[in-house]
Amino acid sequence: IAFLEECHPDAELAPRDVVSRAIYRRMIATHARFVSLDMSSLSSPSIRFPALAKICREFGIDIETETIPVRPAVHYLVGGIKSNLHGQTSIQGLFAVGECASTGFHGANRMGSNSLLEGLVHGRICGKNISKYATAERRWLSPVLENVQPQIDAELNxxxxxxxxxxxxxxxxxxxxxxxxxxxxxxxxxxxxxxxxxxxxxxxxxxxxxxxxxxxxxxxxxxxxxxxxxxxxxxxxxxxxxxxxxxxxxxxxxxxxxxxxxxxxxxxxxxxx
Ligand SMILES: Cc1cc2nc3c(=O)[nH]c(=O)nc-3n(C[C@H](O)[C@H](O)[C@H](O)COP(=O)(O)OP(=O)(O)OC[C@H]3O[C@@H](n4cnc5c(N)ncnc54)[C@H](O)[C@@H]3O)c2cc1C
Structure with a gap:
């Protein structure tokens, strides 16, 4: 049964948090471990999505004729170490760039493709800045661990x-x-x-x-x-x-x-x- 139309006018193309919540609730309501994605209404899905078709084939699923089991997963950390446009954090010599950085580029829900764009643009700007810093200054941020003694006599898996x-x-x-x-x-x-x-x-x-x-x-x-x-x-x-x-x-x-x-x-x- 198609259920995403009930949740948002854009159905499957709704923002990813809306789609994730709808799938999650559906899984709870039906006690299922996944929901099924039906691509049969698209013409030649395996030509339009060759990488997806290949992965599914590995699992014995033909996306032209069969549904794909899907469930939500974390695929981006919205937030991170606060850094400026040059990648500088509040600790001198520690830079944060890419997904681990919080620069203010993203809102409450990263928009599609903006992470790779950020990596490309911010990576270039910061790389130049960091290379200047590295040639001018050398500081190593290494923790001093030699004399640390365990306070618990136990092993942890x-x-x-x-x-x-x-x-x-x-x-x-x-x-x-x-x-x-x-x-x-x-x-x-x-x-x-x-x-x-x-x-x-x-x-x-x-x-x-x-x-x-x-x-x-x-x-x-x-x-x-x-x-x-x-x-x-x-x-x-x-x-x-x-x-x-x-x-x-x-x-x-x-x-x-x-x-x-x-x-x-x-x-x-x-x-x-
Ligand atoms: C399934 C999926 C689909 C996605 N689709 C899109 C998309 O369509 N468009 C988009 O823009 N974004 C997408 N993203 C997000 C995007 O891929 C990531 O945000 C982006 O790749 C992050 O790049 P990064 O270089 O900051 O970090 P990463 O790519 O995570 O690179 C970090 C690197 O550091 C290495 N590393 C980790 N720990 C250490 C250590 N201690 N010492 C040395 N090296 C270490 C790791 O091995 C890794 O190579 C997707 C993410 C996922 C999971």
């Missing part, structure tokens, strides 16, 4: 932790969020961070998982802070957008605490009378 983290982020900080779910995520993430940070000496994988947990905490705190819905951020308990929230949410770690502030969008179009 880091792969297991990573899967648990992904699962928690999907269920409580994912497509549909609520104050209760975000609070639950916050409590769990706090425990995991405390545990992980006492497991030194760190391996690269241990540091990576700890970083992931800290980024997850920042995302969960910001999602709880923003009491409205906008683009990819959807709150069950605040389903509408609010004029008051036309701002960027900034979070920084200060003395082991997250400090959240709102900042005006510097690219916003000037208000007309």
């Amino acid at each position: 880091l792969n297991d932790m990573t899967y648990s983290l992904k699962s928690l982020m999907w269920s409580e900080v994912g497509i549909q969020r609520s104050a209760a779910g975000l609070e639950e995520a916050h409590e769990l993430l706090k425990d995991w961070e405390s545990y992980l940070s006492r497991l030194a000496p760190f391996t690269p994988q241990g540091i990576e998982v700890l970083n992931m947990v800290q980024v997850a905490q920042a995302i969960a705190r910001c999602a709880a802070y923003r009491t409205e819905s906008r683009g990819a951020h959807y709150r069950d308990d605040y389903p509408q957008s609010s004029e008051d929230w036309k701002v960027h949410t900034c979070v920084r770690a200060d003395a082991q605490q997250f400090v959240i502030t709102s900042e005006a969008n510097k690219w916003a179009a000037p208000k007309t009378a």
